[in-house]
Amino acid sequence: MWSGRRWIAGWLATAGLIGLLWGCPTAERAKEEEGPVTLVFKHGQIEGNPAAFQKLLRQFEATHPGILVRDETLPSSSDQQHQFYIIGLEGGSADFDLLSLDVIWVQEFARAGWLRDLSPLFPPAARAAFFPGPVDAALFEGRAYAIPWFLDAGLLYYRRDLLEKYRLDPPRSWSDLAAAAQTVLREERDPQLRGYVWQGKQYEGLICNVLEVLWSAGAEVLDEKGRVVLAGAAATEALTFLRDLIGEGRVSPPMVTTADEETTRRLFGEGRALFMRNWPYAWVLFQKEGSAVRGKVGVVPLPHFPGHASAAALGGWQLGINRFSRHPKEAEALLLYLTSPEVQRTMAIETGYNPTRKALYEDPALAAAQPFTAGLRDLFLSARPRPVSPYYPMLSQIMQPEFSAALVGIKPPERALHDAALQMKHLLGEPVR
Ligand code: GLC
Numbered sequence: 001m002w003s004g005r006r007w008i009a010g011w012l013a014t015a016g017l018i019g020l021l022w023g024c025p026t027a028e029r030a031k032e033e034e035g036p037v038t039l040v041f042k043h044g045q046i047e048g049n050p051a052a053f054q055k056l057l058r059q060f061e062a063t064h065p066g067i068l069v070r071d072e073t074l075p076s077s078s079d080q081q082h083q084f085y086i087i088g089l090e091g092g093s094a095d096f097d098l099l100s101l102d103v104i105w106v107q108e109f110a111r112a113g114w115l116r117d118l119s120p121l122f123p124p125a126a127r128a129a130f131f132p133g134p135v136d137a138a139l140f141e142g143r144a145y146a147i148p149w150f151l152d153a154g155l156l157y158y159r160r161d162l163l164e165k166y167r168l169d170p171p172r173s174w175s176d177l178a179a180a181a182q183t184v185l186r187e188e189r190d191p192q193l194r195g196y197v198w199q200g201k202q203y204e205g206l207i208c209n210v211l212e213v214l215w216s217a218g219a220e221v222l223d224e225k226g227r228v229v230l231a232g233a234a235a236t237e238a239l240t241f242l243r244d245l246i247g248e249g250r251v252s253p254p255m256v257t258t259a260d261e262e263t264t265r266r267l268f269g270e271g272r273a274l275f276m277r278n279w280p281y282a283w284v285l286f287q288k289e290g291s292a293v294r295g296k297v298g299v300v301p302l303p304h305f306p307g308h309a310s311a312a313a314l315g316g317w318q319l320g321i322n323r324f325s326r327h328p329k330e331a332e333a334l335l336l337y338l339t340s341p342e343v344q345r346t347m348a349i350e351t352g353y354n355p356t357r358k359a360l361y362e363d364p365a366l367a368a369a370q371p372f373t374a375g376l377r378d379l380f381l382s383a384r385p386r387p388v389s390p391y392y393p394m395l396s397q398i399m400q401p402e403f404s405a406a407l408v409g410i411k412p413p414e415r416a417l418h419d420a421a422l423q424m425k426h427l428l429g430e431p432v433r
Pocket residue numbers: 078102103104151152204205206208279314315316317
């Protein structure tokens with residue numbers, strides 16, 4: 001029999017051996033003794049069913065002992081979130097580990113050295129399962145700095161009951177939309193009812209709305225070589241059309257020039273608009289019990305000008321890891337979990353967030369629970385990205401005040417486009433004639 005001391009020594013040796021076999025060096029053990037790692041995950045407002053999202057985070061904690069997740073919500077506007085990150089990351093902040101990034105920022109952040117290189121986590125073979133547009137936006141100089149989380153694309157929502165009442169078809173062209181709105185507003189004589197609401201406030205959403213109209217007239221911001229081609233007859237015609245929709249008693253109320261996604265979503269959701277441009281997230285909210293428009297809404301692609309195709313802006317959010325994070329490995333585990341097929345399926349069903357994985361659009365469980373989402377596959381495949389460039393946020397900052405000035409009527413559209421193009425050329429170092 002072992003004496004007490006020999007027993008303790010033997011136990012220590014065995015424990016040490018087990019420790020070695022498990023690859024558990026002293027430093028790591030010390031870390032474990034300090035308690036669990038708390039990951040800070042920053043993201044925008046979760047619409048739909050935020051409780052379901054919380055449940056997913058708790059499930060992650062349950063399957064990853066030693067990791068706790070504290071999620072922190074930022075304001076819903078993309079511009080405000082961008083501002084928050086720029087300030088923090090420029091200062092090398094390690095206050096957050098995982099961050100959700102608008103598709104349009106990844107290049108800028110990667111170039112600045114603020115994001116962890118995720119190429120080993122997201123190799124080409126893994127990328128093939130995702131839609132190509134957001135994957136492209138996650139790469140910078142061939143390396144991956146984010147993994148696509150959910151997708152967005154612009155859509156036209158319409159009041160099916162009102163169009164049916166006046167035997168009108170959902171519009172295909174912009175002039176169909178204007179004519180239908182004028183008919184319904186005239187006949188309904190409802191002072192609360194508006195025609196077409198969209199996002200015309202001076203912010204990123206304005207760029208999406210204006211570009212969709214410009215693209216649907218055949219205009220472009222940059223050509224395939226990256227040269228600025230924004231100003232031109234097609235762009236002028238499209239921006240003038242959009243401006244002329246706005247006015248008291250016209251197709252779009254003046255409030256659109258200060259409206260964002262939620263302002264218009266609420267107005268349409270209260271039954272006070274015939275048409276609305278918005279992202280897919282609004283659908284789930286309209287179908288909720290108690291919604292004034294439940295069962296009365298339809299969606300179609302956005303209208304276009306004659307001879308051109310309809311265009312939806314590609315939006316969406318990606319997940320990246322702060323390069324200054326003290327817990328990059330744990331953050332990677334959370335990132336992989338949140339972009340996994342299972343979590344994306346649950347998010348699609350519960351919160352109406354659209355998966356970035358193509359196969360989920362063929363998934364029977366998703367199709368049964370959320371046929372609307374399953375039907376968006378083609379829209380996402382054809383949606384158009386805003387210019388993919390580390391300079392995009394600066395291009396947007398140039399276009400925003402110019403588009404806004406044209407829409408509120410303080411600058412002729414042609415002048416606004418010309419001024420925007422000139423500043424963009426300066427920024428990109430193009431010769432200016
Ligand atoms: C949505 C889109 C995002 C876009 C933003 C504009 O959040 O997903 O890509 O930039 O709206 O408001």
